[in-house]
Amino acid sequence: MSATDLTQADFAALPRQHSADQLSRPSLSYWADAWRRLRANPRAMSSLGLILALLAFVTVGPMVWTVDPSVQDVDHIGISPGADRQVTLTTPFIPWEPEALTPPTPSTGNPLGFTLAQSATTQSVRLTWADQDSPRRLYRNLFAPEDTGSFGLPLADLDTPYFEDRLDLQPETYYYTLVALDAAGEESETTATLTIDVTRVISIAQAQERGLIQPDESAEIGQTLKLAWHPLGTDYLGRDMLARLMYGGQVSLFIGLLAPLAFVFLGVIYGSVAGFLGGPVDQAMMRFADFVVALPFLLFMILFKVVFGIGPGESGILPMLAAMIILLWPAPARLVRGQILQIREEAYVSASKLLGATTPYVVGRHMLPNTLGVILVTITFQVPSAIFTEAFLSFIGMGVAPPTPSWGAMCNEGIKSMLTRPHELLFPAMMISATVLAFNLLGDGLRDALDARMRGAE
Amino acid sequence: MLKYAAKRIVLGLITVWFIASATFFGMHAVPGDPLTGDKALTPQIRANLEAKYGLDKPLATQYWIYLGNIAQGDFGISYTQENRRVNDIIREHFPVSATLGILAIVFAGVGGVLWGALTALYRNRWPDVAIMFLVILGISVPSFVMAAISQWSLVNLNQTAGGTVLPIGGWGSVWHMVTPALVLGLSTMAYLTRLMRSSMLEVVNTDYVRTARAKGVPATQIFSRHQLRNAILPVITVLGPAIAGITTGGFVVEIVFAIPGLGRYFVQAIQQLDYTVIMGTTVFYGAFLVFMVILVDLIYGLIDPRVRVDQ
Numbered sequence: 025m026s027a028t029d030l031t032q033a034d035f036a037a038l039p040r041q042h043s044a045d046q047l048s049r050p051s052l053s054y055w056a057d058a059w060r061r062l063r064a065n066p067r068a069m070s071s072l073g074l075i076l077a078l079l080a081f082v083t084v085g086p087m088v089w090t091v092d093p094s095v096q097d098v099d100h101i102g103i104s105p106g107a108d109r110q111v112t113l114t115t116p117f118i119p120w121e122p123e124a125l126t127p128p129t130p131s132t133g134n135p136l137g138f139t140l141a142q143s144a145t146t147q148s149v150r151l152t153w154a155d156q157d158s159p160r161r162l163y164r165n166l167f168a169p170e171d172t173g174s175f176g177l178p179l180a181d182l183d184t185p186y187f188e189d190r191l192d193l194q195p196e197t198y199y200y201t202l203v204a205l206d207a208a209g210e211e212s213e214t215t216a217t218l219t220i221d222v223t224r225v226i227s228i229a230q231a232q233e234r235g236l237i238q239p240d241e242s243a244e245i246g247q248t249l250k251l252a253w254h255p256l257g258t259d260y261l262g263r264d265m266l267a268r269l270m271y272g273g274q275v276s277l278f279i280g281l282l283a284p285l286a287f288v289f290l291g292v293i294y295g296s297v298a299g300f301l302g303g304p305v306d307q308a309m310m311r312f313a314d315f316v317v318a319l320p321f322l323l324f325m326i327l328f329k330v331v332f333g334i335g336p337g338e339s340g341i342l343p344m345l346a347a348m349i350i351l352l353w354p355a356p357a358r359l360v361r362g363q364i365l366q367i368r369e370e371a372y373v374s375a376s377k378l379l380g381a382t383t384p385y386v387v388g389r390h391m392l393p394n395t396l397g398v399i400l401v402t403i404t405f406q407v408p409s410a411i412f413t414e415a416f417l418s419f420i421g422m423g424v425a426p427p428t429p430s431w432g433a434m435c436n437e438g439i440k441s442m443l444t445r446p447h448e449l450l451f452p453a454m455m456i457s458a459t460v461l462a463f464n465l466l467g468d469g470l471r472d473a474l475d476a477r478m479r480g481a482e
Numbered sequence: 483m484l485k486y487a488a489k490r491i492v493l494g495l496i497t498v499w500f501i502a503s504a505t506f507f508g509m510h511a512v513p514g515d516p517l518t519g520d521k522a523l524t525p526q527i528r529a530n531l532e533a534k535y536g537l538d539k540p541l542a543t544q545y546w547i548y549l550g551n552i553a554q555g556d557f558g559i560s561y562t563q564e565n566r567r568v569n570d571i572i573r574e575h576f577p578v579s580a581t582l583g584i585l586a587i588v589f590a591g592v593g594g595v596l597w598g599a600l601t602a603l604y605r606n607r608w609p610d611v612a613i614m615f616l617v618i619l620g621i622s623v624p625s626f627v628m629a630a631i632s633q634w635s636l637v638n639l640n641q642t643a644g645g646t647v648l649p650i651g652g653w654g655s656v657w658h659m660v661t662p663a664l665v666l667g668l669s670t671m672a673y674l675t676r677l678m679r680s681s682m683l684e685v686v687n688t689d690y691v692r693t694a695r696a697k698g699v700p701a702t703q704i705f706s707r708h709q710l711r712n713a714i715l716p717v718i719t720v721l722g723p724a725i726a727g728i729t730t731g732g733f734v735v736e737i738v739f740a741i742p743g744l745g746r747y748f749v750q751a752i753q754q755l756d757y758t759v760i761m762g763t764t765v766f767y768g769a770f771l772v773f774m775v776i777l778v779d780l781i782y783g784l785i786d787p788r789v790r791v792d793q
Contacts, residue, residue, distance in 0.1 A: 330509075
């Protein structure tokens with residue numbers, strides 16, 4: 025062991041270079057930290073963007089797309105998105121005089137001689153065939169008939185060799201099938217099918233009435249016009265889908281956002297009072313909450329709707345909102361009570377009390393801010409279930425009353441014509457799914473960002 | 483345990499009594515009465531009918547008769563379909579709903595546990611990502627939309643196959659049950675998968691798993707004995723609410739698939755305002771749901787001794 029020469033200078037204090045008390049970075053508050061974590065989560069941020077876009081769609085949307093959602097466009101009933109909107113001007117309807125017609129003669133390829141008498145329009149489709157002794161039965165279908173029994177809608181049993189179809193004609197392709205009936209009135213094997221493309225026509229008077237041409241404007245027969253534009257098509261009553269999606273979204277999101285806000289708020293008050301008072305009061309309050317939880321939620325929602333009903337001219341939104349608030353507050357109440365009971369025992373609460381803090385101060389400064397994260401996450405997760413509840417009730421006809429659109433009610437209407445016009449179901453269904461998805465993902469992100477214990481557990 | 487069970491059952495009975503009373507007084511608060519209909523009744527006929535149905539008695543008396551009948555399991559007769567007792571309607575249609583519901587629960591439970599365990603074992607690898615994507619989809623799409631989409635796909639499938647691969651609706655054979663049960667169980671399965679995944683992630687790397695692995699226990703045995711059995715507990719707790727969800731979810735699935743179950747009947751009764759049927763089925767469904775939740779909790783108490791200690 026060698027001795028080291030030490031001088032007096034080795035024991036002098038070093039000059040102070042930087043203050044150890046000074047923080048190198050600004051301190052982050054809980055909320056700033058949570059926001060930083062949330063921003064780093066691309067899934068949560070994109071769902072937040074989606075939610076903002078949906079909110080803009082239902083609030084700003086109706087100002088941009090100013091079509092009235094309750095106006096029926098009778099020329100455009102149940103059309104698909106981006107459908108053809110050409111219309112040809114024609115003369116007013118002239119009654120047909122088929123008696124003057126000479127019936128066509130049957131040929132080998134067409135034993136019944138089934139032909140189109142005049143060009144097919146939405147005014148009328150006029151068909152004729154060879155005159156024979158036995159009667160004929162005429163069918164119409166939107167799909168190509170594959171075998172017997174799939175000819176579609178039976179239009180008439182006829183003794184005459186002609187028929188004029190004016191039944192709800194749309195500018196689509198129709199398959200008309202003529203079946204020869206035998207002496208007993210049974211269908212025989214002899215059939216003929218015509219594929220007919222119907223063109224949309226409108227008379228000048230109708231076009232003027234609908235504002236397609238001005239009264240003083242000159243118009244000729246055969247001229248083509250353009251009907252009103254429906255970017256997402258129309259529903260079964262000819263109402264604009266885009267406008268209905270916007271107004272329906274207002275109803276769905278109004279219930280979906282306001283109901284959770286209201287019942288979580290009620291639950292927070294109830295739960296914090298119970299948790300703070302403790303003892304027998306707490307026990308009694310929580311037994312009551314347990315009781316409400318045990319009630320079957322959807323059954324009571326239905327019962328509530330049946331009992332309070334919907335008067336004429338009412339939309340049924342408020343009874344639904346009230347029922348949700350009355351039935352759903354206990355879950356957040358239990359959650360907040362648990363949190364309050366936990367926080368009440370924390371050392372910082374005792375320290376605060378020791379320093380002379382009053383009860384309102386302790387509650388406002390320590391207890392509520394510490395439960396706020398949990399409350400926020402709860403609200404976010406309750407939004408999708410509230411939207412689902414609204415959609416479910418509207419779907420079974422217990423939700424908002426018919427003239428008022430809501431996404432669930434629109435699905436209910438759309439499902440009836442799912443095979444021929446799938447867009448009536450798909451658009452509102454997509455809106456519901458997108459909203460629910462966005463709130464679920466945002467809820468996941470918020471839980472990760474706000475709740476330290478849950479972090480990384482996903 | 484017995485004391486706990488007794489307490490739960492008494493609370494359940496009180497809940498059912500409340501449901502029955504709320505239904506009774508709710509229905510009597512509706513303006514008009516079941517005899518207010520399209521047909522104009524002379525006062526004499528009306529009085530006779532009221533006497534027949536017991537509607538002329540004071541409300542309190544009616545309430546006692548109603549409670550007495552329910553206690554004996556008698557729900558009365560339908561107002562819109564004369565000669566049909568509500569009990570017969572329930573007896574006829576509930577087995578259909580129950581069959582569908584049990585299939586859906588089995589599908590949701592087995593599927594949820596297996597998918598959830600799988601995603602946890604393959605955390606952040608492609609099976610996890612793919613399954614979780616489907617799960618998010620299952621949670622976000624309402625059941626009636628799923629039902630409609632699956633029915634639409636079946637129509638197309640049957641058309642391309644040129645025959646009936648699976649029936650698109652109705653009830654009868656086992657094949658009729660497959661699609662509705664899958665659709666009905668789907669959202670519950672998605673929910674259980676998520677739950678199972680997070681509970682499995684908690685046990686995947688616990689000390690006892692590591693010890694078992696160090697001792698050389700085969701991976702399949704670690705999975706079935708140590709991981710799955712511990713992770714499955716939280717899944718059982720939510721089976722009660724899941725049964726409730728599947729029961730009410732059955733309402734729409736039965737409508738879409740035209741299944742003659744009690745759910746569809748219940749919705750029809752509501753739309754026709756058939757008061758006795760609404761009251762009877764509400765009380766029946768309410769009692770069913772309340773006791774299902776209690777049953778699940780009791781089973782959970784048998785499996786996990788910690789619950790019994792807490793109570």
